[in-house]
Amino acid sequence: MTALALAGELKTYRLPNGAKLVINKREDTQAVALQVWFRVGSIYEDYTQKGMAHFLEHMLFNGSEKYPYGQIDYIVESLGGNINAGTSKEFTFYHITIAKPYWKTALEVLYQLTQKPLLLEEMVEKEKPIVIEELRRGKDSPTTVLWEEFEKTAYKVSPYRDPIIGYEETISKFTRQALLDFYRNFYQPKNMYIVIVGDVEPEEVYKEVLQTFGREEGRPVPQVQIMPEPQQLESRSKTIKDKRIEKAYWLIGWWVPPIGSKEYYALVVLDQLLGSGRTSLFYRELREKGLVYSVSTGDFARPRDNIFYIYATLDPQKLQEVKERTFELIKSLKENLSEEEVQKAKQRIINSTAFALEKVDSDAYYIGYSLTVVGTLDYYKFFDNNIRSVRKEDVLRVLNYLIDKPYNEVIMLPER
Amino acid sequence: MKAIIVLFLLLSLSFGGAKVQEFVLENGVKLIVKETTGKGIVSGVVFIKSGTYGEEKKGTTALMSNLLIRGTKTYDAYSISAVFEDYGGGISASASDDYVEIDFSTKVEGLKEGLKVIKSILEEPLFREEDLERERNNILQALRSRKEKGYELAMDTLRRLTYRSSNYEYSPLGKEEDLKEIRREDLIKRWQEILKGQNVVVSLVGDFKTEEVLKLLKETFSQVPAGNYRVEPVDVPMKENLLEVVKRPGSQATVLCAFDAPAFRGKEYFAFKVLDAVLGDGMTSKLFKELREKKGYAYAVYSMYPTRLSSPRLIAYIGTSPEKRQSALKDLVEVVKNTDITPEDIELAKNKIVGDFLLAHQTRARQAWYLGFFEIMGFGWKMDEEYPERIKKVSFDDVIKVREKYLKKEHCVVVEP
Numbered sequence: 021m022t023a024l025a026l027a028g029e030l031k032t033y034r035l036p037n038g039a040k041l042v043i044n045k046r047e048d049t050q051a052v053a054l055q056v057w058f059r060v061g062s063i064y065e066d067y068t069q070k071g072m073a074h075f076l077e078h079m080l081f082n083g084s085e086k087y088p089y090g091q092i093d094y095i096v097e098s099l100g101g102n103i104n105a106g107t108s109k110e111f112t113f114y115h116i117t118i119a120k121p122y123w124k125t126a127l128e129v130l131y132q133l134t135q136k137p138l139l140l141e142e143m144v145e146k147e148k149p150i151v152i153e154e155l156r157r158g159k160d161s162p163t164t165v166l167w168e169e170f171e172k173t174a175y176k177v178s179p180y181r182d183p184i185i186g187y188e189e190t191i192s193k194f195t196r197q198a199l200l201d202f203y204r205n206f207y208q209p210k211n212m213y214i215v216i217v218g219d220v221e222p223e224e225v226y227k228e229v230l231q232t233f234g235r236e237e238g239r240p241v242p243q244v245q246i247m248p249e250p251q252q253l254e255s256r257s258k259t260i261k262d263k264r265i266e267k268a269y270w271l272i273g274w275w276v277p278p279i280g281s282k283e284y285y286a287l288v289v290l291d292q293l294l295g296s297g298r299t300s301l302f303y304r305e306l307r308e309k310g311l312v313y314s315v316s317t318g319d320f321a322r323p324r325d326n327i328f329y330i331y332a333t334l335d336p337q338k339l340q341e342v343k344e345r346t347f348e349l350i351k352s353l354k355e356n357l358s359e360e361e362v363q364k365a366k367q368r369i370i371n372s373t374a375f376a377l378e379k380v381d382s383d384a385y386y387i388g389y390s391l392t393v394v395g396t397l398d399y400y401k402f403f404d405n406n407i408r409s410v411r412k413e414d415v416l417r418v419l420n421y422l423i424d425k426p427y428n429e430v431i432m433l434p435e436r
Numbered sequence: 437m438k439a440i441i442v443l444f445l446l447l448s449l450s451f452g453g454a455k456v457q458e459f460v461l462e463n464g465v466k467l468i469v470k471e472t473t474g475k476g477i478v479s480g481v482v483f484i485k486s487g488t489y490g491e492e493k494k495g496t497t498a499l500m501s502n503l504l505i506r507g508t509k510t511y512d513a514y515s516i517s518a519v520f521e522d523y524g525g526g527i528s529a530s531a532s533d534d535y536v537e538i539d540f541s542t543k544v545e546g547l548k549e550g551l552k553v554i555k556s557i558l559e560e561p562l563f564r565e566e567d568l569e570r571e572r573n574n575i576l577q578a579l580r581s582r583k584e585k586g587y588e589l590a591m592d593t594l595r596r597l598t599y600r601s602s603n604y605e606y607s608p609l610g611k612e613e614d615l616k617e618i619r620r621e622d623l624i625k626r627w628q629e630i631l632k633g634q635n636v637v638v639s640l641v642g643d644f645k646t647e648e649v650l651k652l653l654k655e656t657f658s659q660v661p662a663g664n665y666r667v668e669p670v671d672v673p674m675k676e677n678l679l680e681v682v683k684r685p686g687s688q689a690t691v692l693c694a695f696d697a698p699a700f701r702g703k704e705y706f707a708f709k710v711l712d713a714v715l716g717d718g719m720t721s722k723l724f725k726e727l728r729e730k731k732g733y734a735y736a737v738y739s740m741y742p743t744r745l746s747s748p749r750l751i752a753y754i755g756t757s758p759e760k761r762q763s764a765l766k767d768l769v770e771v772v773k774n775t776d777i778t779p780e781d782i783e784l785a786k787n788k789i790v791g792d793f794l795l796a797h798q799t800r801a802r803q804a805w806y807l808g809f810f811e812i813m814g815f816g817w818k819m820d821e822e823y824p825e826r827i828k829k830v831s832f833d834d835v836i837k838v839r840e841k842y843l844k845k846e847h848c849v850v851v852e853p
Contacts, residue, residue, distance in 0.1 A: 048474055051795055081719075090729075093719035098784050100791015103719075117795055150728060153688075154735035157755050160688040162584055263685045266580040297526060298505075298517035308506075308513060310570040313577050335577075364522065371524025374475040375541060378799040 031222040032397060033229075037238035039209035041229050042387050042397065044217040046380065052123040052218030053384035055115040056130050056233075057392040059213075060206035061108045062186070063179040064244045068193070071186015072202050074107040075151055075194055080114070081105075082143035085136040089143065092129055101126060107184055110322070111392045117381045120219055124228055127216075131232035134207060141196045148192060155185045162265050166432050170271045170329075173258045174428040178249040178325050209238035213391040217384040249275075249325040252426045261435035267313060268336040270343070272429035273329035276421045279321045280394040285406040286414035287328060291317050292365040293353070293415070295330065299368075305349055306332065311342050323393055328422065336433050350422050357419075362412045370404050456807065457646055458817065459653075463662040464633030467653050468807045468817045470641040472800060477525070478642025479541040479801035482554065483812040485637075486630035487534040488603040488610075489667045489745075493618050495610015497630070498531040499568070499575060500623040504538065505529050506567045509560040511553055513567075519546065519553045527553075531608045534667070534745045535812050536630065541801055544644050551656040558631065559659055563623045572615060579609050586690035586755070590851045593682050594751070598694040598847040602672045602747055632663040639808035639817070641800040669746040671699075678847045686853050689761035690753075693769060693848040697741055697748040698838060700813065706826045707834035708842070712741040712750055713785035714777055714835070717792075720784055722775045726767065727754060733764045739772070743813060750843070758853050765850060773843045779832040790824045 033041040061073050083089035096103040101118030114134055116126040158164040168183050175181035185191075214233060216225055252275065277283040295302045295317025306312045312334040319328045334342055377383045390400035459467040488497055505527055506513045520527045525541030527550075538557065542550045582588040592607055599605045638657060640649065674696045698704035716723045716739025723737045739752040752772055756764040797803050803820075810819040819826075 049798065051798060090720070090725075094784065097718055097720050097788045097791070100787045100794065102792070102795060119791065119794065146729070146732065149732035150735055153733070153755070153757060156687040156757060157735050160586055160686045160755070265584050267577055297521045299514060299521045304514060308570075310573065313574050333581075368521055368524055371522070371543060373524070374477045374543070375524055375799070375801075378474075378477075380798065 030401065033226050035209065035230065035234050037209040037234060037236055039212045039214060039233055039236075039238070040391060041214045041226060042216070042391065043220065043222040043225050044383060044387065045220060045222055046217060046383070047219050049218060049380055050120050051117055051380045052120050052126070052216065052220060053115065053117045053380035054123060054126050054130055055113055055215045055381075055384045055388050056134050057111055057113040057213040057215065057388040058134075058206055059110070059211050059392050060112055061110045062182060062184045063109045063246050064206065065179070068190060069198070069202060070182050070190040071151070071184075072190075072194060072199065073112055074184050074186065075147065075191060076199055076203060077105045077107045077112050078147050078151055079139055079143065079199060080133050080137045082147065083138045083140060084132040085138065086132045087129070092133055095125065095129055099125065103129070109180055109184060111389075113388055113392075115381060115384070123216070123218065123220055123225075127228055127232060135233065135236055137203070139196060139199055139203065144194060144196050144199065148194070151185070151191055152188055155188060155191070158185060162262050162432065163269070165260075165262070166269050166271060166430060169258065169260060170273065170428065170430045173256050173430055174273060174327060175249055175325065177247045179246060180249075180322070180325060205242050208241070209233065209236050211241045213388055215384045215388045215391070217380045217387070246324070252428075255426045255428070257429045257431070259431045259433060261433050263435045265432060265434045267434070268334050268339055269432040270332045270334065270339065270429065271329060272427055273327040274422045274425055274427050276319060276326050276328040276418065278323045278326045280323060280396065280399050283414070283418055286410045286418045287319060288369060288407060289362060289365050289410045290415050290418050291319065291328070292369055293357075293361060294350075297368070301349055301353065302330070302346070306342065306345065311338055311345060321389075321393070323395065327428075339431065350419070354416060354419055354423065357412060357416065359412050362410070362415055366407050366410060369407050373404060455646070456817070459650065461633065461654060461658055463658065463660050464664070465636045465638065465657045465660050466811060467657065468637065468639040468811060469646045469649065469653070470639075470803060470807065471646055472641060472643055472803075474643045476544045476643050477541065477800060478544050478547055478640065478644060479525070479539075479799070479804045480638065480640040480642075481804045481808045482538040482558075483637040483639075483808045484536040484630055485534065485635040485667050485812050486536055486665060487532055487667070488606070488608050489534070489669050490629070491603065491626070493610070493614040493622060494606045495575065495608075495615045496618055496622050496626050497536060498608045498610060499571060499615070499618055500563070500626050501529045501531040501536050502571045502575070503563050503567050503623060504557050504561050506571070507562040507564055508556040509562065510556045516553055516557070519549050522546070533604055533608060534669075537808075539801065539805070544642055547642070547644070547649065548652055551652050555656045555659070558657070561627065563620055563627075565620055568620055568623065572618065575609055576612060576615055579612055579615070582607070583684065586684060586686055586688060586851045587753070589682060589684055590690040590692045590849045593680055593849045593851070594692045594694055594847065597678055597680055597849060598674065598749060599672055599747055602670050604669070604744065604747055630665050631660060632665045633660050634664040635667070636660055637808050637811045639804040639811070641804040641807070667745065671746045674845045674847060677845050680849050682849065682851045684851050684853065688755050689758045689764075689850060689852040690755050691761060691765050691768060691848065691850050693752045693765070693772070693846045694749040695752070695772060695846050696842045696844065697750045698842060699746070699748055700743050700815070703834070704838050707830045707838045708741060708750070709789060709827065710782060710785050710830045711835050711839055712739055713789050714781045715739045715750075715772055716752055717785070718788055720788070722771050722777075722781075723752065723754070723768070726771050726775065727764065731767065733760050733767070737768075745813065761850055761852055765848060769846055769848070777835065777839070782830070782832045782835055786827050786830060789827050793823060
């Protein structure tokens with residue numbers, strides 16, 4: 021998650037059935053983004069369900085009560101819109117971006133898609149080979165293997181350790197009944213966030229939403245206990261070899277405060293200083309000094325057991341040197357960080373919001389993420405203010421999470 | 437009928453649409469300026485018609501572009517980026533087959549300073565030896581790393597197969613043997629060769645008044661040397677069916693096929709864009725429905741019709757399990773060449789193209805890119821406004837005709853474990 025800001029006029033509604041609706045009226049655009057978010061992703065699955073949240077996302081496109089299989093894609097595309105969906109570890113969302121005159125049709129489509137799916141047996145079987153191809157496509161890419169290995173190394177207990185897509189063994193055993201049970205638990209109003217961004221009248225949208233999503237019955241959402249990751253005492257390092265690669269990949273991460281916490285904003289500033297853009301410390305000192313081919317930093321933006329990572333590609337011979345230099349740079353920041361650098365980093369973050377929100381779908385995404393994952397719209401609303409109030413000492417405090425603390429790393433080397 | 441009504445409605449919309457003006461400087465540089473309203477941000481692109489055409493050592497232009505933002509007489513690499521990043525934007529430079537582009541974004545209040553940097557990049561780049569060595573190393577590595585991904589390996593193989601003896605034969609990153617030989621003088625020579633007024637198009641889109649930025653723009657670009665670097669890539673026709681199989685360890689096979697396609701000048705281009713969308717764009721496309729939904733071969737399957745100055749091709753892709761690769765390849769070619777197309781498919785595809793085109797214009801960076809791209813490729817920037825209309829005019833017969841005329845032979849690559 022990077023920068024976001026309050027743009028336009030924000031309206032929030034709570035439907036009688038418990039669903040939440042947020043509308044950001046913006047007159048600067050002819051496009052409307054409509055998104056429906058559910059607080060369910062792969063961390064909500066039990067052992068036999070690995071991959072089910074993602075599989076279900078595929079299944080929803082296989083026919084609903086009003087629109088038979090294929091009809092939904094046809095409707096949206098014939099109106100010149102885009103429709104798609106995504107599943108993460110924490111959420112699943114369905115989204116349409118479309119020209120203003122068609123937002124009502126798009127809303128009806130999203131309603132049918134998410135609330136009236138048929139989930140037919142034959143379609144479950146049709147979808148299995150497609151999802152397995154998606155899984156193999158992932159495995160075909162060395163970088164996917166690297167990131168999956170990293171989470172497996174870092175998370176020993178938490179369900180974050182499993183890949184979103186699941187495993188061939190679990191996917192091939194999914195049944196209609198199991199999918200229906202999972203669906204009924206999570207795809208219902210009390211677990212749902214509807215986000216609409218564009219030049220629309222909030223009251224009119226609200227009425228329309230009441231006529232569609234508002235008709236569904238809100239039931240209690242089952243409490244899923246997400247096992248917290250126990251404190252890590254020693255660093256873990258894993259080296260894997262891959263015949264397909266030509267360079268070394270290095271991914272290292274530390275435990276940091278969760279998204280939405282008070283300290284998180286200082287982490288965002290630290291990330292900007294260390295690895296964001298060509299002006300960042302690592303870009304200047306690692307990339308431009310010829311030590312690495314590429315370097316970036318970031319955090320998983322998780323509401324629990326969050327990780328800040330550094331990701332670099334480099335010559336295998338230079339691995340030790342790069343690692344030492346990286347640690348040195350982090351430590352040197354403790355001594356050398358100036359007030360001016362902090363101010364500049366904050367300014368860069370805040371200034372970039374205007375670019376980040378040019379697209380209505382990006383704007384809607386930040387709102388949806390804020391509601392569904394962070395758990396409060398305040399994250400979106402007050403992001404700029406919270407960044408503004410970060411002080412140098414706050415940045416130095418979060419820097420401590422990276423200094424002399426246990427880390428996790430995965431090194432991927434070419435196999436010769 | 438319903439679909440047609442929809443299209444008219446779509447056409448009446450524009451995303452961030454506003455007044456566009458064109459100015460041609462004495463040296464031939466063309467400026468395209470578009471005013472928008474918003475939060476005071478601006479994006480621009482400097483296009484230089486060139487690309488890999490006429491390169492003596494393959495990869496010279498990409499390496500040169502890379503060094504453009506790494507130091508000038510006035511600004512070091514850090515300052516070049518900081519001027520844009522301080523305002524939340526950024527700057528980058530790259531080379532593709534037909535042009536070099538320098539992309540930048542900033543706030544309107546930072547534009548003056550930003551344009552000073554652009555001027556310095558154009559007029560006094562350093563191309564320092566140490567930067568050259570480091571970036572050469574990086575590009576050599578990037579080239580070797582293309583073998584890491586099935587798709588990139590397949591694409592590079594397809595280039596050699598289908599664009600043989602044209603400048604498209606190698607990706608803009610170049611060729612390993614050549615890259616090792618590139619010297620500083622080569623970069624300087626290339627820059628002097630391509631930086632000619634008539635090859636330069638600048639597009640700027642932002643929340644300003646044109647009269648306020650025009651003087652700045654003129655100051656920035658008036659020192660570009662006048663003249664023309666002629667870019668006339670040879671056309672490589674497809675003579676026979678070709679198939680190349682490449683081995684690479686992995687869990688999937690990657691299949692790419694190239695088919696003949698019409699040049700971008702002329703009516704056929706638009707009909708072929710529609711054909712491409714019918715075949716391989718989105719969830720209603722023929723390839724998606726037949727190869728993914730019916731046959732379950734793949735998660736990803738699509739086609740594309742990239743706009744190039746010569747040797748136009750339609751390229752179709754599918755990633756599938758190794759055991760399905762042969763039937764997937766056969767069916768891919770079959771769908772592209774022979775699957776039934778109805779007038780309804782055409783209408784749907786047209787709506788899809790127009791809708792996507794408009795949605796792709798949401799950011800100022802993309803608006804600037806499209807304006808400049810259409811101009812540099814020879815359509816004229818007004819194509820940015822006319823494009824939806826031109827697509828709309830395509831008829832069912834037009835599409836069937838181009839399909840019969842062009843989709844005869846194929847060059848295919850299979851990367852398999």
